[in-house]
Amino acid sequence: MYKIEQYNISHYSLWNEFITNSKNGTFLFHRDFMEYHSDRFEDFSLMIFEKEKLVAIFPANREGDVVHSHKGLTYGGLVYGNKMKLTGVINIYRELLQFLNDNDIKTLHIKPVPIIYHKVPAQEQEYVIFLLNAKLTRRDGLSVIDRSNLLPITRSRKGAIRRGTKNELIIIEEPNFGLFWNEILIPNIKNKHNTKPVHTAAEINYLHQKFPDKIRHFNVYQENKIVAGTTIFLTDIVAHPQYISGQEDKNALGSLDYLYSFLIDTFSNYSYFDFGPSTEQQGRKLNEGLMFWKESFGARIIIQDFYEVDTANFHLLDDVLI
Template sequence: MEELNYNIEKYFDKDAHIWDQFLQQNTVNGTFLQSRNFLEYHPKGRFVDYSYIVYDKKGHIAAVCPACLIVNENQRMLISHQGSTFGGIIFGGKYYCEHKIIEIIKCLEEFWKCEKINGVELRITPDLFSQENCAALEYGLYYCGYQDYVEVSTYIDYKYYENDILRNFEQGKRTNVHNCLKAGLVLRELNTDEQIAEFYQILCENLQKFGSTPVHTLTELLEFNNSRLTEECGFYGIYDEEKMLAGAMMFYFANVKVAHTQYLCALQSYYTLSPMTFLYYEMIREMREKGYEKISFGISTEQYGKKLNFGLTKSKEAFGGKHTLNRTYWKELI
């Protein structure tokens, strides 16, 4: 291996501008989810931010690594930033070739060892949200001794989707949609705080069945909609006249033309009408009309991919969904 050509520095608040500028202009696998604008909606103290910036010898940013530190029983673990769904090491385009990827990984590891980091876990950006596929990074991590676990995610690629949306659905889903259309259900975009609060109430009731709560608070969702992520998120509701029966929160990854269903929910009292099926139908239609090339429905796995929700996966497949893998890499350092 040639002499290491990179300098590693820890991220500080003063670096926010150059970090976000790098993400917006130069990366192959960066999204708004790794921007400081997004990560820093979390209140101070929720996480221990332990992010890094990789500079080349000329002082240009080659990569960034949004990360957090977790200390447990004297073990110092570095993990992909807890404020984002995925991230790992985000590379600039001119540095996304195998020998540079491997060299940057090795440089980071040497720095982490000096920081007494015992182990690393990196949730890399999936192919679906990257401007280039992740094969070079995946091999680089494998070459450097990382192990991985995988989670299965479902999406639709409109390029392989029939124009008549219902022709892609299984018969049961088609029947559900026809029944909702006959009942007069309609899709509306949610713009006001009151509408989003109503959506959030339905979401909380849905998750309560599973002993869970939303990742985001209502206050955070309102901040996304009103100021922080005005171009990157949207809210929608399925209505029976003036009553909201189902709702969705979407994330927009405009740089790769992918829309992602962050939250989907429906009133359980209207289960027999299946407004959730109609919500899927309308979001598939709406995102295609907005010019997106793919729509993502997220993962259907738990416990590091070892547990598959067969019912959820089957339901997504019934809309014509196909599968891709989300990978997380880990390694013990010291």
């Protein structure tokens, strides 16, 4: 019923056009975004055709006998069009898992796109994942502001925002990623986590050039000196700060509060404002202080789940439909 092919460069335009018209895809699945780090991953993205028509894609990479929803992306899983229905997703997953099993892939890791990023309801695959007896390996809580149900900002947060105004902070939108990366982001991440940003300044600059309307950057200055900044990703209905960091100890200037208040107001036409997770260690530990700070802006939790499926379980979908 379905034909499955591994992505190659000849599919570039078809793949990208499909993502644009999908109901649960975002610009992170565009090949120009996915391939900025192609040297780090063995791409194993799959395309599912029905009678020569592309009906679904699965952005992925391979590590031996394991295939992952692409590890270079925040989310993934099966992406499909507006006309796709539940029975179709059941049948596609059945064929997809058998295809992987036949190609010596034992395990599939899936991290479905969180519901707030869906342009129309698209949780068919979560039901199918349940049918496959998938193992839940991780659960993150995304702190989200829902524009249709706004909650008040706390008094303490309003005070910190006023502190930013009092300190005469200036926010400028500019693609000066290098300044923010070198002066703020890299030192902070090294001091707090002894690691580096996922993207280098050169990589994020490249991605900004490819997606100037989707990736925007703001720096915060006091007396012409950078004190904070953010790089924000904009999908169809979600504004998500991918990176945000401030220079001063314990946010003494109020720069992060001031910046977030600005971002929330500036991107008020988006349905959701996604602060991202506050969890660590596969979701088992919660940064209580960070969680409290996000909640003080009126954010509440949306779940993002991560699953592991044995490809041999494809037979579990044989007798679902009655």
